[in-house]
Amino acid sequence: MDLLDNLALGFSTASTIWNLGFCLIGVLLGTLIGVLPGIGATATIAMLLPLTFQIGDPVSSLIMLAGIYYGAQYGGSTTAILINMPGESSSAVTAIDGYQMARKGRAGAALAIAAIGSFFAGTVSTFLVAIFAPPLTAIALEFGAAEYFSLMIVGLVSAIALAHGSVVKALAMVVLGLLLGLVGTDVISGSPRFTLGIREYADGLNFVAVAVGVFGVAEILRNLENERTREVLMAKVSGLLPTREDFRAMAAPIVRGTAIGSILGILPGGGAILAAFASYTVEKRVSKNPEEFGKGAVAGVAGPESANNAGAQTSFIPMLTLGIPANPVMALMIGAMIIQGIVPGPNVASEQPALFWGIIASMWIGNLMLIVLNLPLIGLWVKLLTVPYYVLFPIIMAFCSIGVYSVNSNVFDLYAVALFGLLGYILTKLRCEPAPLLLGFVLGPLLEENLRRAMILSRGDPTTFITRPLSAALLAIAVAVLVVVLLPSVRKKRDEVFVEEEA
Amino acid sequence: MNSLKIDPTNGACGAIFIAFGAFFAIQSFGLDIGTTFRMGPGYFPLVLAGILIVLGVVIVIQATRVAGEPIGAIAWRGALFILPAPIFFGLTVRGLGFVPALFLTCLIAAFASHRMKPAAALILAAAVTIFSVAVFSYALGLPFRRFGPWIGF
Numbered sequence: 274m275d276l277l278d279n280l281a282l283g284f285s286t287a288s289t290i291w292n293l294g295f296c297l298i299g300v301l302l303g304t305l306i307g308v309l310p311g312i313g314a315t316a317t318i319a320m321l322l323p324l325t326f327q328i329g330d331p332v333s334s335l336i337m338l339a340g341i342y343y344g345a346q347y348g349g350s351t352t353a354i355l356i357n358m359p360g361e362s363s364s365a366v367t368a369i370d371g372y373q374m375a376r377k378g379r380a381g382a383a384l385a386i387a388a389i390g391s392f393f394a395g396t397v398s399t400f401l402v403a404i405f406a407p408p409l410t411a412i413a414l415e416f417g418a419a420e421y422f423s424l425m426i427v428g429l430v431s432a433i434a435l436a437h438g439s440v441v442k443a444l445a446m447v448v449l450g451l452l453l454g455l456v457g458t459d460v461i462s463g464s465p466r467f468t469l470g471i472r473e474y475a476d477g478l479n480f481v482a483v484a485v486g487v488f489g490v491a492e493i494l495r496n497l498e499n500e501r502t503r504e505v506l507m508a509k510v511s512g513l514l515p516t517r518e519d520f521r522a523m524a525a526p527i528v529r530g531t532a533i534g535s536i537l538g539i540l541p542g543g544g545a546i547l548a549a550f551a552s553y554t555v556e557k558r559v560s561k562n563p564e565e566f567g568k569g570a571v572a573g574v575a576g577p578e579s580a581n582n583a584g585a586q587t588s589f590i591p592m593l594t595l596g597i598p599a600n601p602v603m604a605l606m607i608g609a610m611i612i613q614g615i616v617p618g619p620n621v622a623s624e625q626p627a628l629f630w631g632i633i634a635s636m637w638i639g640n641l642m643l644i645v646l647n648l649p650l651i652g653l654w655v656k657l658l659t660v661p662y663y664v665l666f667p668i669i670m671a672f673c674s675i676g677v678y679s680v681n682s683n684v685f686d687l688y689a690v691a692l693f694g695l696l697g698y699i700l701t702k703l704r705c706e707p708a709p710l711l712l713g714f715v716l717g718p719l720l721e722e723n724l725r726r727a728m729i730l731s732r733g734d735p736t737t738f739i740t741r742p743l744s745a746a747l748l749a750i751a752v753a754v755l756v757v758v759l760l761p762s763v764r765k766k767r768d769e770v771f772v773e774e775e776a
Numbered sequence: 777m778n779s780l781k782i783d784p785t786n787g788a789c790g791a792i793f794i795a796f797g798a799f800f801a802i803q804s805f806g807l808d809i810g811t812t813f814r815m816g817p818g819y820f821p822l823v824l825a826g827i828l829i830v831l832g833v834v835i836v837i838q839a840t841r842v843a844g845e846p847i848g849a850i851a852w853r854g855a856l857f858i859l860p861a862p863i864f865f866g867l868t869v870r871g872l873g874f875v876p877a878l879f880l881t882c883l884i885a886a887f888a889s890h891r892m893k894p895a896a897a898l899i900l901a902a903a904v905t906i907f908s909v910a911v912f913s914y915a916l917g918l919p920f921r922r923f924g925p926w927i928g929f
Contacts, residue, residue, distance in 0.1 A: 327918070439835075439838075441831055441834050441835055441838070442789065442835060444831055445793045445828060445831040445832065445835065448824050448827050448828045448831065449793065449796055449828060451824055452796070452800050452821060452824050452825065452828065455820070455821050455824075459807075459817035461817070462808065462816065462817045464807060464808070464817050466803070466807060466817055466818075466821065467800065467803050467821070490858060490859070490862075493854070493858055494851045494854045494855055494858060495851070497851040497853070497854030497858070497888055497889060498848070498849040498850065498851045498854070661891070662889070663886075663889035663891045663892050664896075664900060666858070666885065666888065666889070667882050667883075667885040667886040667888075667892075667897070667900055667901070667904070668882070668900070668904050670858060670861045670862070670881065670882070670885035671878055671881055671882040671885065671904045671905075671908065672908070673862065674861065674862045674865040674866075674878070674881055675878065675908060675912055675918075677862070678865065678866070678869060679912070679918050682919075684866035684867070684869065684870070685866070686866075687862040687863060687865055687866030688862070688863055688866055690862040691859045691860070691861075691862050691863045694858070694859055694862075695855065695859055698851075698855065699792070700789075700792070702785075702847055702848070702850065703785055703786070703788055703789035703792070703847075704785060704789070704845075705789060720820075721820045724815070724820060725815045725819075725820070728812055728813060728814075728815060729813065729814065732813055733811060733812040733813025733814075735812060
């Protein structure tokens, strides 16, 4: 069977000592930084991204990057449970009941439940990726320029739908991101654009610099606004093993969470966050004692944690098959691929089978490492929480500077970090989400290229986008999403969800 | 009519988008626009810039209708020290060399927090520098000059 052959290739690629080592380093680094409160998975990956370029081999560096991703997510839940401060919006849900469990002295059990749920979800969704990626790739190979353009529109529109706050602002952020992505030499005509005469920006704004600035630096500034001491629930994390009742209480929510997460994760625009919320809502509804939720319900930890991990994994499907990022982290992965000289898209599976299947296999290995390593290491992570923030951020700034500079040895990239840090901070203060901007930035050049190609193929006839059936269907989806988001009733509901999240 | 009342958060937000849109639009006019059949380098950016300006205007109009939340505390001190740190590193990494540039960058960033004591900042910067030189310069072998020409080693 093809699937088994492919998986075998993947596992043999991922389990060389070299790649296992990078996976391990990635998982550990990701957890380490993910645990630190105030730094979410996206910022973590943005900051560690340059590090992965020091590895020459694209397979190893992407495996490490994927490891950082799961590690950071895992670390984020640890922080959410122990100090009620989610590093990431997707673990905001975990914080609700996880922190209550911790306050009742059941921190160990909560952490273990989160780990077991994540592992189960990770295993199932790895297989889902392996099963669904090849047929999707086959479809994607039929795509022409017009279809690609429409598909990217769907991705960008969905990113808007799932961003917090005002839809108009999110839309403006996407457009601004697209424009910033166009800075640099125009591929077709060779003329420089928007570089203000600075030759160093002729290759475009450095993706790493933009990501580090908008996510990393802006986040540090936000944390510096009001420095207060954190209350760490430190007493002692003991009793790691969940009781038999816990196991009984968590089994069904984990399965349901995995199913919800796997489906929603494929949606472009941050499915993992939505998945965690959806799972929490479902669990609360099906529970026999819904009044337990918010007071330390096991299902309230197990369901959302499984859902967000499943969603995190299946979000690799559009990235690997279509080259379209489903969330900012996938945008970072695509940026990493481009820097490593790989053209993201459906051809990756056929041209680089070892890379494609190696990443898929490494997802499962990474999850296994997390559960084996992190449960014993929890004590260490807890200690890390006591490191004061004012010690951390100078270290982060130093490493960011080295990292960004090491990508191209271009000092103008460092200036871009400061510039985008400032821009990111200002826009966050004005309640604009940075995620749509980054998605736009990555997709900008691709979108333009496909638009221009589609127009040349159709001899300047813009109806090509609606006369080609696949493209028309995709555009219809995009319009439908936009209309639904703008509907007053949905808008109200959406505001409620996000308000609940911030509470 | 109380059209003079503009919510400052959204007003500023819209203004920023309009300004960016205007910048990209003006720059695009300097490029070949082309036709829909053969789009020049200026075509797509011009369209996007137009959309951005419209969105900015919509946000400003919304700002006159609804009052948003206040902006909240601003990290002035943080911005004053954090943002120059990478710029300083960029300006000095070639001249001073990796070691002194990194040490000073870390030191500058450290003062962004009012909780940081000078002595602690020095120790922290020294520790980060030693660690980074060991890892990046020696172990990973990044091609940075440890001490640059300005120092005269």
